[in-house]
Amino acid sequence: MVTEVFTFAIDGLRPQAVTVEADLRRGLPSFTIVGLADRAVAEARERVRAALVNCGFEFPMRRLTVNLAPAHLRKAGPGFDLAIACAILAASGQIPRESLARTALFGELSLGGELRPCRGVLAVAEGAQEAGLEALIVPVACAAEARLVESIRVGALSVLSDLSAVLSGESDSSEAELPAQPVPASRYLPDLADVRGHRAVIDALTVAAAGGHNLLLSGPPGTGKTMIARRLPSILPPLSRPEALEVTRIQSIAGLGADGALADQRPFRAPHHTISAAGLVGGGAVPIPGEATLAHRGVLFLDELSEFDRRALEALRQPLEDGAVTIVRGQKVAHFPTRFALIAATNPCLCGRGGKACRCSEPELARHRQRLSGPLLDRIDLVVGVERPSSAALAAESLTTSAEVAQRVAAARELQLARGGCANAQLIARDMVAAVDCGAVAASALARAYDGGGLSARGRDRALRVARTIADLEGEPEIGIESLAQALGYRHESERLGKR
Numbered sequence: 307m308v309t310e311v312f313t314f315a316i317d318g319l320r321p322q323a324v325t326v327e328a329d330l331r332r333g334l335p336s337f338t339i340v341g342l343a344d345r346a347v348a349e350a351r352e353r354v355r356a357a358l359v360n361c362g363f364e365f366p367m368r369r370l371t372v373n374l375a376p377a378h379l380r381k382a383g384p385g386f387d388l389a390i391a392c393a394i395l396a397a398s399g400q401i402p403r404e405s406l407a408r409t410a411l412f413g414e415l416s417l418g419g420e421l422r423p424c425r426g427v428l429a430v431a432e433g434a435q436e437a438g439l440e441a442l443i444v445p446v447a448c449a450a451e452a453r454l455v456e457s458i459r460v461g462a463l464s465v466l467s468d469l470s471a472v473l474s475g476e477s478d479s480s481e482a483e484l485p486a487q488p489v490p491a492s493r494y495l496p497d498l499a500d501v502r503g504h505r506a507v508i509d510a511l512t513v514a515a516a517g518g519h520n521l522l523l524s525g526p527p528g529t530g531k532t533m534i535a536r537r538l539p540s541i542l543p544p545l546s547r548p549e550a551l552e553v554t555r556i557q558s559i560a561g562l563g564a565d566g567a568l569a570d571q572r573p574f575r576a577p578h579h580t581i582s583a584a585g586l587v588g589g590g591a592v593p594i595p596g597e598a599t600l601a602h603r604g605v606l607f608l609d610e611l612s613e614f615d616r617r618a619l620e621a622l623r624q625p626l627e628d629g630a631v632t633i634v635r636g637q638k639v640a641h642f643p644t645r646f647a648l649i650a651a652t653n654p655c656l657c658g659r660g661g662k663a664c665r666c667s668e669p670e671l672a673r674h675r676q677r678l679s680g681p682l683l684d685r686i687d688l689v690v691g692v693e694r695p696s697s698a699a700l701a702a703e704s705l706t707t708s709a710e711v712a713q714r715v716a717a718a719r720e721l722q723l724a725r726g727g728c729a730n731a732q733l734i735a736r737d738m739v740a741a742v743d744c745g746a747v748a749a750s751a752l753a754r755a756y757d758g759g760g761l762s763a764r765g766r767d768r769a770l771r772v773a774r775t776i777a778d779l780e781g782e783p784e785i786g787i788e789s790l791a792q793a794l795g796y797r798h799e800s801e802r803l804g805k806r
C-alpha cells in the first residue's frame with residue numbers, strides 16, 4: 307500500500323501542495339526518489355537514511371520508491387527531507403498512518419536527525435492553511451515564523467526521535483528548548499538629525515515617504531544625496547499586518563529573514579550599479595525574485611543612477627508601472643510583486659559640477675542625458691536639486707529629526723488609506739477623480755499648466771497625486787494652490803532634466 311504525506315514546494319513566491327508517496331515492496335534493497343527533484347532533493351536519500359538510523363528507527367531493507375507529486379512541478383531545496391522520512395516511517399509501520407492524515411511536514415534533516423531551519427516556512431504555513439490542513443510540523447527554529455499563521459497548529463520538532471510526541475500534539479517536544487522568542491530589537495536607523503540644511507530636499511523626501519512617490523536627487527558630489535536617501539527608512543510609514551506578512555514571506559523565501567519574527571520595517575534595497583537586469587527584476591532558469599521584489603512595500607534605492615546598465619533600467623519600466631513583474635522561462639511563468647518607491651541619486655553631468663561650472667564636452671553631456679532621460683525619468687514624480695549646503699547651514703543645528711517627520715508621514719498615510727485604501731502613488735485613474743479633490747483655484751491653475759503644453763497627460767495625473775500627498779501632509783481636505791504649485795515645481799524639474 308502506498309503511504310501519502312503532505313508537504314509544500316515554493317514555486318516563485320507561491321506555496322504549491324506536494325504529496326510524498328512511499329511504496330515499499332519485496333526485492334533487492336534500493337531507495338529511489340522520482341518526481342522532478344533537483345540535486346538537493348536527490349541528496350535527501352542520504353540524509354534521510356542516516357537520520358532515521360541515527361534516531362533509532364529502522365531503515366527498511368526492501369525496494370523503496372518515493373514519488374514527489376505532481377511530477378510536473380520542479381522541487382528544489384532540502385525542505386522535503388522531513389516529509390520523506392515520515393512517509394518511509396509510515397510505510398514501514400513505525401508510526402501510524404493516521405497520525406499524518408491532516409498534517410503537513412517541512413524541514414531539512416541533518417545526518418544525526420536534528421532539524422535544520424529552511425527557507426519559506428511562512429509561505430508553507432499559509433499553503434497548509436489554504437489546503438485546509440490542521441497541523442504543520444517544522445524545525446524548532448522556524449516555529450515562530452510558522453505561528454504567524456494563526457489558524458493552524460504548529461508542531462516544533464528539534465530531532466526526529468521526538469516525532470511521535472510532536473505528531474500526536476502531546477508535546478511540542480522542543481518547547482523547552484525553543485530559542486527565546488526574538489524581541490525585535492529596534493535597530494538603529496540613520497537619522498535625519500545628522501543632516502544640516504537642505505530643507506527643500508527633506509521636504510521632497512517627506513512627500514515621497516508619505517505618498518510612496520518616486521524621487522530623484524540630483525546634485526554635485528559630496529552634497530549629501532546618498533546620506534539623505536539612506537535616512538529614508540527612518541521616516542517611512544509603519545507596515546500594516548497584511549503588508550508585514552507579505553514582506554516576511556518574501557524575505558523568508560529569499561533567505562533574508564532574520565529570526566522568524568514578523569517584519570517590522572519596510573525593506574530598503576540598495577543594489578550596486580553593476581547589477582544585471584535579471585538581478586534587478588528577477589530571472590534565472592528557475593525564476594527567482596530580484597531586488598525590485600525584495601523592495602516590495604518598501605524602497606528601491608539606485609545610487610549613481612547614470613552608472614546603471616541601460617537595459618537593467620529599461621527592465622524596471624513594467625514593474626514600476628504595474629507593481630508586478632511577469633517572467634516567462636520556457637514553460638514556466640512566474641509573477642513577482644514589485645510595489646516599491648524608487649529613490650535615485652545622480653550627478654547632474656559627468657564632471658559632477660553641473661550648471662555654469664560644468665566642464666563636460668557636448669558628447670559627454672549627450673551621453674549622460676541619454677542615460678537619464680527616457681521612460682524611467684517619466685515615471686519619477688519628484689526631482690530635486692541637492693545643492694552645496696552653505697557654511698552657515700553646515701554650522702547650524704539640523705532642521706528636524708526623523709521621529710518628527712515620521713509622525714507627519716504616518717498621519718498623512720493614514721488619511722490616504724482611509725480615503726482610497728492605498729498610498730496616493732498607487733491611485734489608479736478611475737479612483738483619481740473621487741480621491742483627488744482639487745480646489746477651484748488649483749483646478750484652473752492646473753488646466754493652464756496643461757494647456758500651456760508644459761505637461762503631458764501622464765505628467766498631469768502624476769502631479770495631481772503628488773499634490774494630494776502634499777495636501778495630506780498639511781491636513782488640507784482639498785488641494786490648495788500652494789500644494790499644487792509645489793507638486794508642479796517637482797514635475798518641472800523632472801521635465802527639465804529630461805530635455806536638458
Ligand SMILES: Nc1ncnc2c1ncn2[C@@H]1O[C@H](COP(=O)(O)OP(=O)(O)OP(=O)(O)O)[C@@H](O)[C@H]1O
Nearest residue numbers: 500501502503526527528529530531532533534695
Ligand atoms: N548637508 C549635510 N549635512 C551633514 N553632512 C553632510 C551634508 N552633506 C554632506 N555631508 C557629509 O558629506 C558626506 C558625503 O555625502 P554623500 O556621500 O551623501 O554625498 P553624495 O552627494 O552622495 O556624493 P556623490 O555624488 O559623490 O555620491 C556625508 O557622509 C556627510 O558626512
Ligand SMILES: [Mg+2]
Nearest residue numbers: 531532609651
Ligand atoms: Mg553618493
